Amino acid sequence: MANMIYKGRAHRFGDDINTDEIIPARYLNTTDKQELAKHCMEDADKDFAKKAKPSDFIVAGKNFGCGSSREHAPIAIKAAGISCVIAENFARIFFRNSINIGLPIIESKEASENIKSGDILSVDMKSGTIRNVTRKESYKFEKYPPFMQRIVRSGGLMNSIKKGAK
């Protein structure tokens, strides 16, 4: 993941997008990831799952993923093929769940303020750059702290503890 470059279209959302909007509780009676993906972002944009193409981006304002601890939220986003979520900042449980399951997330106020729905983006995780191809702009972002990079490099939390489990 650390060396990845993602390209795709931005789907824009506002502030305080909560986990009930990302994956409503009425769909939490399953652990089938593809089933969850079908309802991704349904209560924020009921057509999102149809519109989103693999490698697209979710771009939001502040406090993305607030509310419940349901890991179904980042799982639904990842299974829907979204390459990366960009927001001004994230609610803390959503943030750690994303790190733990290997869904790339980026905090950037500048990107959050300037990217519009439909913009074509190219994100370079290694250099920490978001290129807005449509608007011919680019935004820098802070990479994860070393502690989180270790989890990400291992391919998620479970892989990073594998040694201890044996």
Add this chain to the structure above:
Amino acid sequence: MGYTITEKILLKHTKLKDIKPGLFIDAKVDICLGNDITAPFAIEEFERLGAKKLFDKNRVVLVPDHFAPAKDMKSANQCKVLANFAKKYGVKNYFEVGRMGVEHALLPEMGIVLPGDLVIGADSHTCTYGALGAFSTGIGSTDLAAAMITGECWLKVPESMKFIFHGKLSKWVGGKDLILHTIGEIGVDGALYKAMEFCGETIEGLPMDDRLTMCNMAIEAGGKNGIIAPDKITERYVKSIKNKVRSGYGKFYFSDKDAVYSDVREYDASKIEPLVACPNLPSNVKPVGKVKNVPIDQVVIGSCTNGRISDLRIAAKILKGRKVKSGVRLIVIPATQKIYMDAVDEGLAKIFVESGGVFSTPTCGPCLGGHVGILAEGERAISTTNRNFVGRMGHPSSEVYLSNPAVAAASAVKGRIAHPEEVI
């Protein structure tokens, strides 16, 4: 430089000599918790990794409470995953329907969480136990899987915010109003990643049930944990638990005088009125008088926020000898079996049923739009629960107002949002 209570508890659960906000730590957990929504993913991960045993059979807690008693076949399967896992790996604290309750009411009541503990739970309202002077926080399913194996969890040490409450509470005002006031002041991200420490003479006099309500909703301000320094009320609470699961009474930690806070806020609690959080955010808070004429279809009294016996007593006081307004549904859900029995013994259940309400078995149920009271298109509820997001209790066009149990009960009588004084 001193430590806050949060920093002290975290430090005690590491091998480190010093700790400061921003530091990443691997912390030992005393208790890790999952429910019928979050544990199935954790169990999948646990088994996928080929783990053979739990780090400690006594310290893993599984509670099927969200969609239990199972609302449909898929939910029944999820509950079964928990039951099978508990049996296979010898989970001591697995609570089947009939013994279970809403997890964050159940764990303190059973003496599973004690002061000074470090608790993680795959449920965002795990922050409730801060009321006992414990560090407790919500995490995800993968975190739970990892903790069940290693007994550890990675955490970033949070900065602490201090909230000081002065003065005596007005009648019909409780812990729910104090926390709604706080969230209304700082917003749903006002304490993002931070510890919320509640103190001041108002808190020192606040009963444990109200403290649990306050810490329960720290997450609604984005907080990592809510916490209240343990005192005589804490000691009395822990010592009064019958057949306590854990031995001992925990360890009391206190913030140092020179502890560092990122923000300190002071509120005059005597000026706080009963409050209502309007759709669609818990921060959209108004005094009940400002929303008095909003008609409602349903009233829910229950949940990990306000489903405890003192909440039911307050609601019953208002409903006694009165009727729920025609066309309005009142759903009362005691949070645990013990609370259910106490409510029966004290005659509260009779009051609710005679008023025209229903008295349900414990479940999270309608709080998250699960079951036992889902809202239809365009319907409106007032509820003692903790979230009022779009579609939280049912149809995306339905609306939820959050309040304390007194306001909810008064609203049931009036058929519109009402101040308790309009009724009693």
